[in-house]
Amino acid sequence: MTVMKPKSQAAAYASCFLVMSLLCGCISGDQTENSFEGLSYNYYEKTCPKVEEIVRSSLSPMFVLDPTSPAALLRLMFHDCQVQGCDASILIEPSGDQHQQFTELDSAKNFGIRKRELIGEIKTSLETECPKQVSCSDIIILAARDAVALTGGPLIAVPLGRKDSLSTPSKHVADSELPPSTADVDSILSLFAGKAMTVEESVAIMGAHTLGVTHCNNVLSRFENENATSANMDPRFQTFLRVVCPEFSPSSKTAEATFVPNDQTSVIFDTAYYDDAIAGRGNLRIDSEIGADPRTRQFVEAFAADQDRFFNAFASAFVKLSSYKVLTGDNGVVRSVCDKVD
Helix, strand or coil: CCEECEEEEEEEEEECCEEEEEEEECCCCCCCCCEECCEECCCCCCCCCCHHHHHHHHHHHHHHHCCCHHHHHHHHHHHHHHCCCCCCHHHCCCCHHHHHCCEHHHCHHHCCCCCHHHHHHHHHHHHHHCCCCCCHHHHHHHHHHHHHHCCCCCEECCCECCEECCCCCEHHHHHHHCCCCCCCHHHHHHHHHCCCCCHHHHHHHHHHHHCCEEEHHHHHHHHCCHHHHHCCCCHHHHHHHHHHCCCCCCCCHHHHHCEEECCCCCCCCCCHHHHHHHHCCCCCHHHHHCCCCCCCHHHHHHHHHCHHHHHHHHHHHHHHHHCCCCECHHHCECCCCCCCCC
């Protein structure tokens, strides 16, 4: 596994009263792994050598204009990869008879998915540079990778060569494969073990919650379960959540429109999530329980104290998640437009 760490500060901007630094990266360490599940680290070396440069240059201005974009792109990757594998199915708009069906995006668990159109814009740029070469699924992975790096996290070397699916799964498939907002440690460890992650890697991939926000409809769902609110939750933080997310129906429009930051530095990829988990300041059940459960607490404490260890474990977990059930070779296609099947 190769992790490329931040080298120099490139720019700064304000958002949510916080200043976030955009970081450039350089390769460090030895790249000893040449392929992963049929993927390759030099897949586009001859067919589209500027692919990573084009993705990054497309994203950097957007991240300055909209500092919520990195969290949205990282979540987009998570939700695509966990349903039917990393195949860009989440980008497909239903057409024809599909308009009468409920597809992946109709799942309530995909509420708030954003920046799908940004992947399409990057695809347009790549089609000009190297037509029909770069898959939409690879663009999703590269965009999520850069979302981490450009907010202060590690720049992860990811193998490429994914192909796109020809269909989008049903709402029912997404409902069954995406974890609920009330997921506990047991279900999360089981979920990521199914993607070959160790317990340490599972705790690390949850560190993606250091970016972005939690919508109040998910917070309120937690309050419906007494066990979900009592486990390792600071009473003062619980009071704060109840003030920000008052007792209205979790399915109401107000609950959907209001939110709380995931941690105190929600536009910076750092270890603050783990500090909050230890202190019982987690928005979701898993965010609190992960800091108390004996299986996970040791890693939460280790990551809070050692950013390099967190970055390395996160990079390993990221590659495993982004390589989950990928389509390669003739098993998929390279869609010329990301939201349509050619």
